[in-house]
Amino acid sequence: MASLYIIIYLLMFLLPSLLILLRIDLDGIFRLLHLDFLLNSFIFTVSQSLWSSILSVIIGGAAGYILALSETKLSSILRGVGLASFMAPPIVVAYGFTLLYGEAGLITQFIPILSFLGTGFSGIVAAHVFYNSPLAMNLVFAGLSGIPRDEFDAMSIYGRNLRYLTRKIFIPYLLPSAFASFLLTFLYSFTSLAIPLVIGGKPSLWTIEAYIYWIMKYLLDTKLAIALTLVQLLIMALFAYLYLYFSKSLISPEISPYRIGFLRGWQRYISLSYLIILLLYLVMPFISILYSSFRNPYTNTFTLEGYMEVFGGRFSNILGTSHINILINTFYYAFMVTIISISLSIVLSYLNNMYLNLSALLPLAFSPVTLGLGMYLFYLNVPEFRWVAIVAAHVAASLPLVSRSIDIGFTRIPKELLEASEVFNVRGLYRLLKVILPLMKEPLMIAASLALVVSLGEFGATLLLHNPQTTTLSIAIYKLRAARRFMAASAEASILMAITMIILIYIARKSGRWI
Amino acid sequence: MSEVVLREVTKKFGDTIALDSVSSYFPRGKITVVLGPSGSGKSTLLRIISGLENPDRGDIIIDGEEVEGLEPYQRGVAMVFQYPALFPHLSVYDNIAFGLEPLKLDKKEIDDRVKAAAETLEIKDLLDRYPSMLSGGEMQRVALARALVVRPRILLLDEPLSHLDVNLRTKLRRELVDLQRRLSITFIYVTHDQDEALEISDHLIILNQGKVIEEGEPLKIYLAPNSIESARFLSHNIIVINDELISFPPEAVILDGDDEYGVVESIYPARGYGSIAIRWTNNVIYAYVPLEQIQNLSQGATIRFSINYELVRKWGKRGVGGGELHRV
Numbered sequence: 146m147a148s149l150y151i152i153i154y155l156l157m158f159l160l161p162s163l164l165i166l167l168r169i170d171l172d173g174i175f176r177l178l179h180l181d182f183l184l185n186s187f188i189f190t191v192s193q194s195l196w197s198s199i200l201s202v203i204i205g206g207a208a209g210y211i212l213a214l215s216e217t218k219l220s221s222i223l224r225g226v227g228l229a230s231f232m233a234p235p236i237v238v239a240y241g242f243t244l245l246y247g248e249a250g251l252i253t254q255f256i257p258i259l260s261f262l263g264t265g266f267s268g269i270v271a272a273h274v275f276y277n278s279p280l281a282m283n284l285v286f287a288g289l290s291g292i293p294r295d296e297f298d299a300m301s302i303y304g305r306n307l308r309y310l311t312r313k314i315f316i317p318y319l320l321p322s323a324f325a326s327f328l329l330t331f332l333y334s335f336t337s338l339a340i341p342l343v344i345g346g347k348p349s350l351w352t353i354e355a356y357i358y359w360i361m362k363y364l365l366d367t368k369l370a371i372a373l374t375l376v377q378l379l380i381m382a383l384f385a386y387l388y389l390y391f392s393k394s395l396i397s398p399e400i401s402p403y404r405i406g407f408l409r410g411w412q413r414y415i416s417l418s419y420l421i422i423l424l425l426y427l428v429m430p431f432i433s434i435l436y437s438s439f440r441n442p443y444t445n446t447f448t449l450e451g452y453m454e455v456f457g458g459r460f461s462n463i464l465g466t467s468h469i470n471i472l473i474n475t476f477y478y479a480f481m482v483t484i485i486s487i488s489l490s491i492v493l494s495y496l497n498n499m500y501l502n503l504s505a506l507l508p509l510a511f512s513p514v515t516l517g518l519g520m521y522l523f524y525l526n527v528p529e530f531r532w533v534a535i536v537a538a539h540v541a542a543s544l545p546l547v548s549r550s551i552d553i554g555f556t557r558i559p560k561e562l563l564e565a566s567e568v569f570n571v572r573g574l575y576r577l578l579k580v581i582l583p584l585m586k587e588p589l590m591i592a593a594s595l596a597l598v599v600s601l602g603e604f605g606a607t608l609l610l611h612n613p614q615t616t617t618l619s620i621a622i623y624k625l626r627a628a629r630r631f632m633a634a635s636a637e638a639s640i641l642m643a644i645t646m647i648i649l650i651y652i653a654r655k656s657g658r659w660i
Numbered sequence: 661m662s663e664v665v666l667r668e669v670t671k672k673f674g675d676t677i678a679l680d681s682v683s684s685y686f687p688r689g690k691i692t693v694v695l696g697p698s699g700s701g702k703s704t705l706l707r708i709i710s711g712l713e714n715p716d717r718g719d720i721i722i723d724g725e726e727v728e729g730l731e732p733y734q735r736g737v738a739m740v741f742q743y744p745a746l747f748p749h750l751s752v753y754d755n756i757a758f759g760l761e762p763l764k765l766d767k768k769e770i771d772d773r774v775k776a777a778a779e780t781l782e783i784k785d786l787l788d789r790y791p792s793m794l795s796g797g798e799m800q801r802v803a804l805a806r807a808l809v810v811r812p813r814i815l816l817l818d819e820p821l822s823h824l825d826v827n828l829r830t831k832l833r834r835e836l837v838d839l840q841r842r843l844s845i846t847f848i849y850v851t852h853d854q855d856e857a858l859e860i861s862d863h864l865i866i867l868n869q870g871k872v873i874e875e876g877e878p879l880k881i882y883l884a885p886n887s888i889e890s891a892r893f894l895s896h897n898i899i900v901i902n903d904e905l906i907s908f909p910p911e912a913v914i915l916d917g918d919d920e921y922g923v924v925e926s927i928y929p930a931r932g933y934g935s936i937a938i939r940w941t942n943n944v945i946y947a948y949v950p951l952e953q954i955q956n957l958s959q960g961a962t963i964r965f966s967i968n969y970e971l972v973r974k975w976g977k978r979g980v981g982g983g984e985l986h987r988v
Contacts, residue, residue, distance in 0.1 A: 299739070301712055302759070
């Protein structure tokens with residue numbers, strides 16, 4: 146089984162990634178050093194990542210702190226919406242922000258002062274905060290929720306006031322979670338593509354990731370793209386290492402359901418108001434997309450025009466293919482990705498080898514465009530393999546998440562049951578099929594859902610690799626928006642959003658403890 | 661020193677009744693033990709006295725004052741939990757001082773109190789260590805010190821020794837009694853361990869399914885319980901003779917006597933004393949036997965014994981007929 150895993154892993158991730166390193170050329174590196182835009186892009190990428198990370202930690206962390214210390218019905222709603230925001234397809238989020246806060250946006254036409262949320266540097270940071278504040282919220286919430294019930298009680302008995310407890314207990318407890326969410330947000334923002342392309346627009350507001358994409362796709366300068374990828378990879382590897390190092394202490398598998406009303410009186414009212422504002426901030430981009438898919442911006446009427454245009458194939462000339470084909474591609478890739486990444490993850494959990502487990506996390510250090518670049522170099526010499534390249538990139542992107550989910554499920558199978566099956570001489574594949582997999586039904590379903598969501602929403606690698614015949618929903622939204630076909634773009638985004646939401650609701654209902 | 665009175669206290673969690681109209685008295689400066697099986701509501705009772713939970717109905721009165729709505733610290737209580745609940749990132753010193761800093765005492769006062777408590781509990785050498793460096797017994801001593809430094813009127817102890825090994829449990833149990841005698845603080849101690857309850861309590865409350873089934877002097881309750889539930893929980897022999905339900909403690913079976921005959925079914929040696937199961941009439945009863953005597957017994961042997969009828973409790977006829985207690 147190990148050899149099967151290794152072969153698929155080599156084809157789906159390692160060989161394409163190694164090919165990037167093998168194709169490093171000094172010419173590309175020298176030329177890179179003489180490019181003015183690189184330094185500007187580097188400064189921009191780092192500064193927007195820093196701002197996004199700091200603000201996400203403050204905004205999301207505060208929400209996590211409130212949720213952990215108070216009993217509120219908002220808790221499950223906010224955590225559910227947070228999951229939806231964090232897992233939402235990036236193109237949907239970027240598009241939702243422009244619809245809300247962009248020029249003549251749904252909100253900015255009434256409150257123009259909020260246009261900073263939908264344009265320029267601040268718009269990019271705001272969208273990253275939208276994406277990542279739920280991450281900080283959940284990590285901080287989990288960090289504080291891991292405090293045993295007796296310790297909570299001891300705080301109530303001896304602690305007296307919230308300020309004292311916050312300084313003495315809560316901050317030391319939440320600091321590791323906050324720092325981990327800072328590192329993760331930095332990683333995500335650093336490699337952001339859809340948001341700078343859609344919200345930033347002009348090259349001065351492009352991340353390094355966006356430049357790699359542009360150099361590869363439009364300048365066809367592989368050497369330069371690889372050199373830039375190398376720079377990005379080094380920075381990402383550093384942050385990924387820091388994250389993995391610091392997140393070791395974060396694993397908090399069981400979240401205590403115990404809460405004590407530490408927030409009372411005016412503190413409670415202010416906290417709840419804050420949570421409601423955050424909830425609105427997280428929900429509004431989704432609502433705006435749905436609303437825009439039914440509203441004709443020119444006639445200001447409500448209509449099904451957008452959906453009819455999409456299904457009627459009116460924009461086949463823009464997209465280069467039919468809507469049905471786009472849907473088939475999207476689901477076919479998602480289905481393949483789910484089967485492959487689940488199979489790989491089951492084998493990994495079963496083998497329980499430290500090095501193989503680490504191998505599944507390695508794609509974390511690779512941005513979507515870098516994955517796409519590797520697949521491009523490895524597969525696209527044979528044009529018929531384009532769809533394989535896309536599937537492989539999606540598998541690599543989903544593997545860290547899926548394998549972690551399955552591994553958690555695997556480790557939670559009571560040891561006694563496995564020992565009992567050994568006592569009765571039930572071993573090997575038979576044990577896997579008869580004992581382990583039936584016990585892992587729920588984590589398997591969650592892992593499958595995660596693989597589906599990642600593949601359905603994947604943007605960076607697909608944007609680089611696709612041609613008209615292999616277009617997915619994410620790419621269609623991007624192209625229709627660029628062609629200013631807003632109703633059709635909104636309709637496509639609504640379809641993608643609806644599918645993703647159904648899966649995410651399933652994940653949220655089955656509890657997030659497998660993620 | 662304070663006394664606590666509970667009046668008709670009821671607490672529900674969803675459909676489950678944790679406490680059902682509990683009225684009890686916890687005397688001043690004594691150790692009151694709340695004894696009950698798991699799920700009987702004893703921890704809920706403690707949490708309600710501490711203010712960690714609010715009752716759905718009923719009054720909690722400390723020193724004649726109704727304390728409903730008061731925060732735990734306003735009630736003058738401290739609590740020691742089943743697990744020590746020490747904060748892992750704070751040193752032993754800081755853990756003990758945890759409840760003192762919010763009192764806005766000056767540093768010297770805090771230092772004096774921490775050191776005095778550490779001295780009392782013999783943990784002076786551990787003050788610079790962190791909880792991860794302590795043994796289970798040391799951690800529980802630190803938790804006790806943290807409770808004592810705030811000078812509580814009432815100390816609540818929620819099965820504080822239950823996860824320690826037997827030797828340490830016995831040692832700490834005795835130290836706790838000595839400590840209470842020295843400080844004269846009102847202790848309310850929750851346990852499911854009958855031996856522990858009988859050994860340390862001045863006042864015993866037996867709780868079952870959220871109801872107080874017996875309350876009073878521990879030895880009196882043990883030897884002459886007022887209800888069949890108490891007798892069952894205290895591991896008394898409960899048998900039916902002539903359709904009448906009777907109970908008596910194992911101590912009521914006197915092996916030196918010669919009134920009755922029985923057959924030894926099983927022998928259970930233990931430290932200090934053993935116990936044996938005797939088939940008598942159609943019942944199996946248990947008796948305590950000193951270790952030196954247990955060696956002379958063998959399974960299946962006929963044994964002569966008496967029953968101290970002063971310790972036998974009758975709980976009424978079962979079915980029709982019945983009559984006097986049958987003597988073989």
